[in-house]
């Protein structure tokens with residue numbers, strides 16, 4: 369693909385927004401089409417954590433390490449590009465504290481942290497006294513704790529809108545309320561996109577439709593094993609700050625890495641700038657069932673009380689949730705679809721798409737324009753036809 373070509377991006381979530389920005393800056397003629405409002409999908413239904421703490425050595429950790437430096441660069445660029453008064457991205461290196469409360473949990477956590485350190489993660493084992501200095505209200509039943517100062521966060525909706533605003537400044541168009549229905553083909557090659565509002569010419573199409581990417585890919589005639597994995601977060605009323613980091617129980621890492629369809633709950637507790645405390649997180653595969661269910665809230669609350677007993681008496685204000693874009697091997701799909709010339713994917717980030725959006729966009733940009741290091745190992749790790757995904761490519765639509 370050359371720099372001047374026409375690209376249609378399906379989805380104006382944070383992943384589509386980040387890609388639109390880098391491609392438009394490189395001179396491509398970019399249209400982003402979303403059937404709803406921008407940042408109205410999963411990117412508005414989750415937190416904005418950018419975590420190294422929950423990632424073991426491997427491709428996703430390396431993408432996260434790349435994304436942390438990308439956020440530092442892009443924040444500075446956005447500050448220079450966007451008008452005064454554009455809301456702040458609320459980027460902060462808040463740091464994560466992972467706590468174990470059982471002997472088995474402690475053994476697993478310390479071994480995990482050691483493997484992470486070998487892969488370049490800052491993972492400091494802290495003793496009880498230090499853990500309680502960091503989090504005075506943390507349970508006294510600690511068996512181990514590890515501090516991850518690199519863990520960061522961003523406000524996902526503001527970040528998405530900022531990336532889209534920057535893309536627009538470089539010529540991109542963002543169409544809201546425009547559903548993509550399928551391709552216009554010449555033979556097997558894509559020459560355009562059919563939408564509910566007419567046809568858009570395209571030399572390349574990027575599917576960045578989050579948990580709906582499987583459905584969108586099916587409209588382009590190719591199965592893609594991206595499915596929704598529901599997550600729910602409980603929000604307390606405002607209070608004086610009593611939680612200072614992102615605090616997880618040691619089970620969180622196991623829940624993230626598990627592909628189980630049944631409900632999995634582990635504690636992720638943190639304060640917001642507004643004074644509320646967010647209590648996550650559940651993981652469950654139940655299709656696009658968006659009900660907020662009492663059994664899930666009860667499980668979330670019970671786990672959180674193990675970390676912070678004071679939460680027992682705190683009033684709850686609301687709950688919200690969304691669908692993580694789940695792929696069976698837990699890695700995103702970033703790159704060309706060899707089955708359909710002109711079709712590209714940037715999806716399947718599950719619970720890490722906010723954080724990984726920038727590195728994803730850089731990787732896809734370089735692959736689409738034939739730039740960057742052709743030997744960049746990460747390109748192969750996330751390709752659609754990687755060995756771990758091949759068994760899932762047949763009949764995976766929906």
Ligand SMILES: Cc1cc2nc3c(=O)[nH]c(=O)nc-3n(C[C@H](O)[C@H](O)[C@H](O)COP(=O)(O)OP(=O)(O)OC[C@H]3O[C@@H](n4cnc5c(N)ncnc54)[C@H](O)[C@@H]3O)c2cc1C
Nearest residue numbers: 379381383403409410411414417548578599720721722723
């Ligand atoms: C409870 C919860 C907590 C989370 N916490 C975090 C976190 O702390 N950190 C983190 O990094 N990630 C987190 N995530 C995951 C993160 O939210 C997602 O990985 C990310 O938002 C995916 O972004 P996206 O742009 O791929 O998808 P989306 O934001 O879902 O955007 C896809 C867009 O595609 C559009 N679309 C779908 N079909 C069509 C069509 N046919 N035509 C046109 N448009 C279409 C949709 O309307 C939508 O706007 C969390 C998720 C949940 C549910």
